[in-house]
Amino acid sequence: MSRFTRLRPTADDGVALFAGVAALAGSFAAVGVTPSFVASPLERWLARQMPGIVVSAAIQSLGSLGQQLNLVTAAVVVVVVLGGVARLGLVVGDVLSNRVVPPVLAGTVVFAVVTLLTDSFTSSGGAALATALTLGAVTLSSVVPAREGTSDDRRRVLREVGRLGRRGRRLPP
Numbered sequence: 001m002s003r004f005t006r007l008r009p010t011a012d013d014g015v016a017l018f019a020g021v022a023a024l025a026g027s028f029a030a031v032g033v034t035p036s037f038v039a040s041p042l043e044r045w046l047a048r049q050m051p052g053i054v055v056s057a058a059i060q061s062l063g064s065l066g067q068q069l070n071l072v073t074a075a076v077v078v079v080v081v082l083g084g085v086a087r088l089g090l091v092v093g094d095v096l097s098n099r100v101v102p103p104v105l106a107g108t109v110v111f112a113v114v115t116l117l118t119d120s121f122t123s124s125g126g127a128a129l130a131t132a133l134t135l136g137a138v139t140l141s142s143v144v145p146a147r148e149g150t151s152d153d154r155r156r157v158l159r160e161v162g163r164l165g166r167r168g169r170r171l172p173p
Contacts, residue, residue: 012090019134020083023110024075026130027123033071036120038082038127042074085109086131099139107132 027038034040047055047070058066089106093099111128115121 013087015135015138016087016090017079017083019086019106019131020079020081022130022134023082023086023114023127024079026126026128027114027118028126029130030126031120031123036118036123038114038118038123039071039074039078041117042077043071046070046074082110082113082127082131085113086135089135093139102139103132103135106135 024038027036031037047067050058055066058069062069086102086106089102089104089109092105093102107128110131111124114124114127118124
């Protein structure tokens with residue numbers, strides 16, 4: 001066994017990352033690209049932390065694309081952080097063997113984190129709702145039993161209908 005086996009991503013990691021994307025999209029759907037958007041505070045912070053020479057070079061060589069790249073970078077960081085929150089919710093749900101915990105816990109923590117970042121309940125609500133719905137849908141899909149295969153009687157009827165149709169016969173009324 002490789003010592004990096006433990007680092008392989010699991011399905012829960014993918015779900016958590018998708019929940020992070022959903023949180024970002026939920027915030028965007030609620031407030032758009034405004035100062036209340038969850039990635040905006042991080043974008044502003046990143047712009048302030050960049051050395052002046054880097055900002056000047058980016059403006060000269062990239063123009064407005066530099067600002068858009070800064071927003072994309074902030075959005076990626078937000079997706080990873082909020083995806084980590086969702087993953088934590090999934091782990092706690094697994095430990096407690098409770099399927100209600102992941103959407104509730106992750107939604108609550110995402111609401112708190114986004115509220116701390118943006119001071120906007122609208123943005124927080126959109127992000128939290130999207131996270132909770134994503135994890136809830138995954139949880140629900142694992143609860144609903146898979147539909148059983150087609151019964152032998154149904155197969156026999158369908159086979160006979162197919163035979164009659166190939167022979168050009170009409171089905172009895």
